[in-house]
Amino acid sequence: xxxxxxxxxxxxxxxxxxxxxxxxxxxxxxxxxxxxxxxxxxxxxxxxxxxxxxxxxxxxxxxxxxxxxxxxxxxxxxxxxxxxxxxxxxxxxxxxxxxxxxxxxxxxxxxxxxxxxxxxxxxxxxxxxxxxxxxxxxxxxxxxxxxxxxxxxxxxxxxxxxxxxxxxxxxxxxxxxxxxxxxxxxxxxxxxxxxxxxxxxxxxxxxxxxxxxxxxxxxxxxxxxxxxxxxxxxxxxxxxx
Amino acid sequence: xxxxxxxxxxxxxxxxxxxxxxxxxxxxxxxxxxxxxxxxxxxxxxxxxxxxxxxxxxxxxxxxxxxxxxxxxxxxxxxxxxxxxxxxxxxxxxxxxxxxxxxxxxxxxxxxxxxxxxxxxxxxxxxxxxxxxxxxxxxxxxxxxxxxxxxxxxxxxxxxxxxxxxxxxxxxxxxxxxxxxxxxxxxxxxxxxxxxxxxxxxxxxxxxxxxxxxxxxxxxxxxxxxxxxxxxxxxxxxxxxx
Numbered sequence: 001x002x003x004x005x006x007x008x009x010x011x012x013x014x015x016x017x018x019x020x021x022x023x024x025x026x027x028x029x030x031x032x033x034x035x036x037x038x039x040x041x042x043x044x045x046x047x048x049x050x051x052x053x054x055x056x057x058x059x060x061x062x063x064x065x066x067x068x069x070x071x072x073x074x075x076x077x078x079x080x081x082x083x084x085x086x087x088x089x090x091x092x093x094x095x096x097x098x099x100x101x102x103x104x105x106x107x108x109x110x111x112x113x114x115x116x117x118x119x120x121x122x123x124x125x126x127x128x129x130x131x132x133x134x135x136x137x138x139x140x141x142x143x144x145x146x147x148x149x150x151x152x153x154x155x156x157x158x159x160x161x162x163x164x165x166x167x168x169x170x171x172x173x174x175x176x177x178x179x180x181x182x183x184x185x186x187x188x189x190x191x192x193x194x195x196x197x198x199x200x201x202x203x204x205x206x207x208x209x210x211x212x213x214x215x216x217x218x219x220x221x222x223x224x225x226x227x228x229x230x231x232x233x234x235x236x237x238x239x240x241x
Numbered sequence: 242x243x244x245x246x247x248x249x250x251x252x253x254x255x256x257x258x259x260x261x262x263x264x265x266x267x268x269x270x271x272x273x274x275x276x277x278x279x280x281x282x283x284x285x286x287x288x289x290x291x292x293x294x295x296x297x298x299x300x301x302x303x304x305x306x307x308x309x310x311x312x313x314x315x316x317x318x319x320x321x322x323x324x325x326x327x328x329x330x331x332x333x334x335x336x337x338x339x340x341x342x343x344x345x346x347x348x349x350x351x352x353x354x355x356x357x358x359x360x361x362x363x364x365x366x367x368x369x370x371x372x373x374x375x376x377x378x379x380x381x382x383x384x385x386x387x388x389x390x391x392x393x394x395x396x397x398x399x400x401x402x403x404x405x406x407x408x409x410x411x412x413x414x415x416x417x418x419x420x421x422x423x424x425x426x427x428x429x430x431x432x433x434x435x436x437x438x439x440x441x442x443x444x445x446x447x448x449x450x451x452x453x454x455x456x457x458x459x460x461x462x463x464x465x466x467x468x469x470x471x472x473x474x475x476x477x478x479x480x481x482x483x
Contacts, residue, residue, distance in 0.1 A: 082251070
């Protein structure tokens with residue numbers, strides 16, 4: 001059995017791994033774990049990852065979780081071009097810095113916007129209180145500004161002239177609110193230009209293929225939603241009250 | 242010129258870097274940043290780290306934020322012993338896996354427990370809200386369970402057979418609520434044994450020195466020094482802790 005990647009492209013972390021593997025022609029078996037159907041809670045998947053999260057990588061008997069760890073692993077094992085994770089001490093540190101910061105500063109808030117704007121209202125029929133929504137959006141705006149001023153600045157990409165893992169991870173996460181028709185790139189032409197640059201460096205075909213499921217989320221018939229997943233979402237709404 | 246490390250030893254990631262540098266004989270200039278006085282939000286510090294957080298590093302013209310990035314930078318620049326960040330593909334991946342996971346799974350909930358048990362009562366003058374504390378401890382529990390039941394079931398340290406950056410980060414993080422009286426290790430014997438092992442590997446004196454500040458009870462007069470700031474902090478804490 002070759003390399004297996006357990007993914008649902010609805011998840012930004014999964015898209016980062018998928019795009020990276022495809023872009024670098026790394027052969028793998030795509031193991032679809034349907035988040036909307038609650039398959040990440042299945043007995044089979046719990047054996048792969050007891051934390052029930054995506055993505056996971058399985059390479060022979062070696063199982064690895066966490067997209068950042070998976071990306072570094074793939075870089076090393078398949079000796080991908082050095083611009084993805086540059087060897088220079090300072091440049092590499094810049095990538096590490098972003099990869100660490102993004103967990104709480106980008107990924108979490110971007111994912112929350114999708115929940116607040118689309119998933120929670122769609123599934124429960126109730127809107128999240130406006131005050132909470134505004135709080136979340138303010139946090140996102142603040143962090144996008146920090147991203148632009150500290151990480152991107154006037155460069156083409158985060159590390160300079162070439163795309164790296166940092167740009168890939170940043171972009172797929174910032175795309176998450178698009179599933180709910182919320183575009184975080186509207187306020188800054190510099191960010192919008194960077195977004196396009198990253199898309200082109202990846203290849204538009206691959207980029208939009210990876211984002212297809214997310215972009216179609218609005219069409220999703222949520223009556224097919226797994227009841228356990230629905231229950232969890234209703235719990236989430238309680239938290240926002 | 243040795244690099245400058247901007248640290249507040251009240252902060253677990255700062256302690257991890259402090260311990261790592263001293264343990265490995267890495268020369269540095271300590272630049273204390275007092276979070277309790279809001280120094281991390283002042284313009285002077287924001288020039289060093291616009292993200293407004295500790296730890297931060299300045300090495301000549303090179304500025305770096307984020308504890309994980311700083312630890313990796315120091316380990317590379319000063320070529321520290323391999324066990325901290327093993328060169329083998331799978332072993333390294335295990336360390337990366339923990340360092341990524343811990344941001345939201347350990348650091349976030351552990352910090353919240355600490356804030357509820359120590360900082361909130363300190364600034365509000367109110368006793369600890371037990372219901373809130375229990376709820377927040379509940380949020381940390383899955384991570385402790387995972388570490389005890391799954392990760393440590395097969396090996397003595399979190400990533401490999403020897404202490405690594407993963408153990409260092411986890412140790413200082415889990416010491417935070419522990420230092421203020423939350424017994425995190427009570428239900429988790431493997432985790433308790435791991436803690437002792439890590440302390441022995443790092444060196445008990447170094448661990449004690451790094452944790453001196455957080456182990457001290459806070460002086461209630463500190464909170465009364467600036468009542469308006471205290472009120473603002475309480476408001477923010479309540480918003481964060483729910």
